[in-house]
Amino acid sequence: MVVLSLRLLIVGVVVSLTSAHLAGEIIDKEDLLKNRLKEYGLITPISTDAEGHFLSHFLSANHKQRVKRDVLEGSAPAPDRLFFNITVFGKEFHLRLHPNQRLVAPGAMVEWHDDIEIAGNATDNRTHFERILKRELLKTDCTFIGDITDVPGASVAINNCDGLAGMIRTDSDEYFIEPLEQGTQEHEERGRVHVVYRRSAVLQTPSDISLDYQPIEPELDTPRMLDNIAKQVNKTVRRRRHAGDEDYNIEILLGVDDSVVRFHGKEHVQNYLLTLMNIVNEIYHDESLEVHINVVLVRMIMLGYAKSISLIERGNPSRSLENVCRWAFVQQKEDPEHSEHHDHAIFLTRQGFGPTGMQGYAPVTGMCHPVRSCTLNHEDGFSSAFVVAHETGHVLGMEHDGQGNRCGDETAMGSVMAPLVQAAFHRYHWSMCSGQELKRYIHSYDCLLDDPFKHDWPQLPELPGINYSMDEQCRFDFGVGYKICTSFRTFDPCKQLWCSHPDNPYFCKTKKGPPLDGTECAPGKWCYKGHCMWKNANQVKQDGAWGAWSKYGSCSRSCGMGVRFRTRQCNNPVPSNGGQDCPGVNYEYQLCNTDDCPKHFEDFRAQQCQLRNSHFEYQNAKHHWLPYEHPDANKRCHLYCQSKETGDVAYMKQLVHDGTRCSYKDPYSICVRGECVKVGCDREIGSNKVEDKCGVCGGDNSHCRTVKGTFTRVPKKAGKTRGAFLLPKGARNVYLNETADSRNVMGYLKMFLIPPGARHVIIQEHEASPQILAIKNQATGHYVLNGKGEDARSRRFIEMGVEWDYLVEEDVETLHTDGPLNDAIVVLIIPKDNETRSTLMYKYIIHEDSVPLNNNNVIQEDTYEWALKSWSQCSRPCAGGFQYTKYGCRKKGDNKMVHRGYCDVNKKPKPIRRMCNLQDCTQPQWITEEWEHCTKTCGSLGYQIRTVRCVQFLHEGTNRSIHSKYCNGEKPEMRRACNRVACPAQWRTGAWSECSVSCGEGVSRRLVTCRIGDQCTGEKPESQKPCRPRPCHDEPCGGDKSIFCQMEVLARYCSIPGYNKLCCESCSRRSGTFAPLLHEAAETEEELRFGSASQLLETLSAAANGSLKVPQQHQRGSTSQGQFSKQAATPPPRKHNTENSKTQKRLKPSTRNLPALSIHSSWSEDGVKDAPMQLESFQESQWPTTSSEVER
Structure with missing residues (x-):
């Protein structure tokens, strides 16, 4: 699963902010954003026209734009196109959008479900039932897709139901944009703040990803469900209309649980989900997938709280997915022709259904299956679109990149099917392996072949007037009440339609047109081509055909590219009897006089x-x-x-x-x-050939030179003169003439020249100055900018056949034009004083042949070109296919391949096609694989499946899977029942008893029974087995060493080695059990030791008789022999026996002053005692007599 733990969804943040506000909290939105994002920007988008000029701040589809009307009528964009300007981290983007008309299917519905609680009886729990609270059509008018002006390869998926929300993708990065808060029309009128952030900027904690779920088909409890599945599988093969060999449509049921609805708010969640699915659809449209897949919403269901909780089992993704798939199966419309019949179910939740970091769960290759075509996704903002795309990719048959394929190196670059998506990658793509795996399975998904947007519309009558009388046509033309005029009769009522109103029957009107063809004009007659004629069902139609073309007329211009026309008539023959008009247009044109005018350029x-x-x-x-x-x-x-x-x-x-x-x-x-x-620079109509930066048609900028420099000049102070030349004595008829280029005419001071042919010209003041910039056409002497009497104000204007942008901002002037300049221009300044120097910076691009001589300001720039990189795969494996050239961008200086963004996309060569794989194809065959193991060994639910493919064998010994329609004969079965027999009775066994002896050889027993008499199959399990708790002591018993040994109540301590040795004679006569005292001692917290063997027996006897008394605590360190003492306040660390891994335990405070026992207990992993307490063997001579010896 993809790990995209995008914790910030600004819409969600806004809902949280709103909720917090209602709760009386004050939340700083900036701090909230900083906690969620490493980097973000706050921007105010604007609505513009097609050229990017400001129209208004209104962005939302539900906010009616109130733009002031000016002289420029029609400046607002067309309703089916939207344009917005936004600034993304310093980059200006002009978004060009059009409606995504294939995201929501016609008739798609959104349902709001609610839970009804019904009380049960005294023993039953309450029961929850679902009901449909509300049902309405899905919104279809505010999801848009598009691109960005001058950003090749960019794509945009935006929703504008409430502000702008969605994804903006370029070749270098991916961004999300959302309104900072839900707004009103008044907010948009002043400009509405949005937040924009990179997908890689979301603060997240990487975590390991669980393996994808590949479940077997869930066991459905009732035969009815099995029957329904069989029906659906059969019906799936008979789907509606084929969408085309290269087009696949996944019809989606989108299930949304209550946690998502509550997070985003009921009033906003639908808009958010449409935005999310718009992004998913855009991901599947990425060209790297090489298969065109449309994600189409046919139904959306918002669940209630109780149902949402019942579907998601926290920490159990397998069970949660199974519940979701069952729910989607129940929601399915049985009729495949139903507009809400879905191919695939996507379920969104914010509940934790798996371990930390798990974002999605899905079966592999389950598409079109009634119960396996579903995904479970954790919704966490717009990045969840990549989770949905990833999980749906699994259902389509795609595996993780690098797991079982050779695409592991693509995961770090942001492949959609990466097991762990990196946070820092800049853009997504589908790996080569994903495309190959998809193509392997896509042809078997028959449910994706229909087009939900195609409908069988009723066929219109051949003659439109058949269904409309003349009275009805009068009402259409003139309004309610108008009928055919009856105040006068016409020779033929089909010549013109005359109408009048009953209030004034003698005032008849006409629009000088005949009634529609097919309109009844008399019994048995109808109007046809302006004539009332007898109806004839066998009337022969005559389609029209074009006559000959006329000669071309004169050219519209004498030079500089004009146009001339020729025409033709639809008269060979004329269409009649309902025949079709001539197809195409009745005129043609061609360019003429395309050479530039020899004289001075004129606009x-x-x-x-x-x-x-x-x-x-x-x-x-x-x-x-x-x-x-x-x-x-x-x-x-x-x-x-x-x-x-x-x-x-x-x-x-x-x-x-x-x-x-x-x-x-x-x-x-x-x-x-x-x-x-459209005319290309090669002067061909429809050509896409363009000039490079310096005007070379189809060029690669290799002949372009950039000229850049700075020019400074200080006006001469008044009153100072300098000798220029001498006139000889006696000279006559002397004429003096000062050239305009060197003098300060009308206060103008010449700075420098820019030659003709210059393009992308920029002239800018170095710093704020009181001087004024001016431009003059050198050829005509006409002032282009700031001539005499003109105000120096910012403006856009057209002069010399090019568009200029002049900007004055804080006394700094900037002039720009893309050119080309048809004449040289003189750059001047108008000095305001004689002290301030003027410094102008300039830059322009020009062809190398037009660079001014002795110009030292030429800059050499890198140039790039498109170069052949490889050939594509052959389109067919046999019978003749095609392959095409693939081009990459290459740097001319060193011939190294670089990113394609360096090359001009408009100059990319057209692909070259060649034939490949010319050998004949063999007849496709059905290939079946072995049946898999049966899912059950007995009972009524067992089944087994196998893979069936339509395979075409190739000459080189390989084969490929193709669409099933190419194989002859009936498709072999893929699933069958198995092991449908009653399950036999089984032996049942109880737990083993304890060993019958405490040492030596004994027996352990258990209960073995058969549930049905003696009909159990198989060998009866053993009911007893030998056991040996421990070896018995070999040394002979010398008799009991104490009179206490004969007490029956102490016989239970014989299992303790020390006691058994002291009372060997008594213990040999009886089999003891463990004393309750030692079980009680096993739960103690402190460790004590006995002083002597006699004290042991006395203690045990006292405990048995219930007469144990606790003596007074002696002073620490002074306990005499025969007495006992508690160890110091800090007990020694617990000792561990490496042989039996037992843990020392200590006596309870109630027995704290008993003579010390060293008690051991063994514990299982879950903390439950699994063995009895044991008393260490001891000898009286070894027992310590003082507490100090104990501590040693």
Whole structure:
């Protein structure tokens, strides 16, 4: 299982914060974030148009945007597209999103279940039943997917039901974004704070991962369930509609327990779950998987508390998974055609179902099986999407990378099926082994082949008017109450539809159109092509066909790329009798006069705006109109112009001329009949060929040079003069002329030139200065920026056929354009005093052939190119397949392969295809493996299974598994019953008794019985066995050494070696048992020793007679012989006997002053006594007489 212990889910954090607030607590959200994340950022996303221009702070689908209308109508994005700008750790991302219309199936429902408690009788417990509290359609209008502008390979999965929440993935990292708190429309109006963090930034504790669960099929208790399974297995083969050979759809039942619902809150949990599944779907769309799998929600169930607790058995993942799979089986819709019939169940919980660190549990290769196609997942934030994807991968047949395959080296790079996901990896991917394992099984999962988004819609009638009368069509055209006009009659009612209202029947209206074809116009007749004609079921349809093309017309421009057209008519023949119109368009166009104009460059759009200067009035005034590029890409082929005087933008109410460039950012794509047509730099329509940084078409930047420098100049102080030249005496007709490039005209001071052809130009002041930056076109002398009388203010404008961005911020000016410059520009400053020096930094990129001579500011940059790396695997193992080239990015300087991000994705070569594996294919065959062992040896539930595959044998001796539809004949059975016989009776045995003797040879016995008379099978187990507790003493008995030995009450101590030796004669006559006193002594806490053998017997006798008295405690260290003393307050450490691993125990305080016994007890691992106490053998001469000797 994947270990992604993401402990921070900001939505969850917010719910926690809200709950804490309700409880009267004050929680610092910043501190909470710092405790959960190593790094995070707080940002305020904005809604933008397609170009990234600000629209509003409204983000949520349920918040109606109130954007102020301005002159630029239609600046808001289209409803099916959303655009947002966010800043992620200093990187500006422009998100381009479109609805994920294949995440929620049509008719998918969400159910809220509740628990009903029914009281039982006096002996029964209370019973809980489930009921459906609420049922409604799943939301489908706020899950989006998309990409990021200018970030190749990026993907986004976002939910905007309440703010922005989801995953943003680039080639270098993965991020999660969520609103810091649930908001209102007023909050969004002011801007709403979101938190963004890397997936690797979550603070977590790595832990070992348990092995994945590969359970056998759970035993279902009733024959009815077995029958249902059989029916479902059979029905699964007959699924609905095929989704296509390359498309698989996993229809999901999402089960959510009460712990998840309570954590996220009932009002927010549905949005969160849709976001989570949107991320799971995006993970399965990663190109590294090489199989297109859609994750489709068909049903979502929120469980009640009691049911949630009953399904999850804490610390028992196997039982919990079995419970969840059974529950999902019960929820299944039996009809495979039902819109809520699921292929796979995903269950989410926040309860701990396994050891610490376990995040998921799933069977392997259980997809489409009625009771094995399910996963159990610990929900812990958006990173749980990777847990769900990982566990579902197991069900699809994928193993852990590095376990039984060769992909162990991919785990450290973030493979989805890694056993332990590293916290520091920057992006996920599916390993090569995961893809191969998936392809091995995917063809056998028939339930994934249908498409839940395809429906059998009723076929429309061939003629649309069949179902609508003329009266109904009048109501559609003019409103309620209108009917066919009856105040006058027409020769043919099918020529035009005339309608009138009963309130004014003599006032008839028409929209100058005929009734629909098929409309009844007279008994037995209908309207067809404007004529009332007899109905004829056998009327022959005539489809239309195109006539010949006309010649091309004139070109729309004389140079600089124009367009010319030719047309055709649908008249060969004309469609009739309900026949189809001609397919395609009736015109074609081609580029013409594509060469650049020989004269000075002129902006074609600017020319069209200038033509309006003399006659187009806006707000009762005439203006000087400048070109304007509309931010909405759909309106760039409409002519918009901007007033030089006021900055207002006005629509000129016409399209731009054919051949006008769509955008100043694209020098080749042009407008044709109001639509932008993609043109490559090779001047071919539809071409994707683009220029490199310095204008080489299809180039690799190898000829580009970067020029960078700093220029400083100080104005000359007034009053100082210097001689320039001498005129000879007598000179006549003398003319003096000061060039514009060297003089300070109108206060301008020249700094430097930037040559034509420069691109990506940046000019910036080094520091704040009162001087003002100005730009002049060297060829025309026209001031591009800050001419005479202009204010130095930040703005975006179009001059010289390119777009410029001018920014003034705290007296620091910056000017930028992507170019290319068609003419050289002169960079000047307008000094405000004669003391302050002016320093400008500049940088631009230019082709190496256009670099100014003697320029020492050229910087050599690294260049990269796409290079052939390898060929892909053949698409077919036989009968002719295809393989394609794979390209990598290579550094030109040393020919080393680098990350593909260094190369321009737009310049990646198209794959080259070649044939492979041309040998013929053999006929596929059914291959069966051996039956597995029966699950039971007897009873009614035994079964066995085997693997059945459709296999195609290849010429090189190998084979491959293919889809079962390619094998002929009926598929062999994969499961059968076995050992369905009654189980025989079994012998039952009791526990062994104690040995019959205390030493020497004895017998131990047990009870052996048969439950059914004498019908038990097998040999009867033995009922007795020999035993030998210990060897008996060999030395002869010299008789009892004390009169106490004859006391019957002391006979139980004969098993004690010391006592047996003293009373050998009495003990030999009877078999003793262990004294209760010694059992009591075994539980004592202190160790004491006896003083003499006589004291032992006296003590035992007193204990037996109940007359034992405890003497007074003697002073420490002065006990005389025959007396006994407790050891010092600190007892000696316990001694361990290495032979029998027994632990010394001490007498209870009630017997604390008895003559000392050394008592031993042996203990089992669980702490229960398993052997009797034993008294050490002793001799009177060896007994200590003083406490000091005892301590030694």
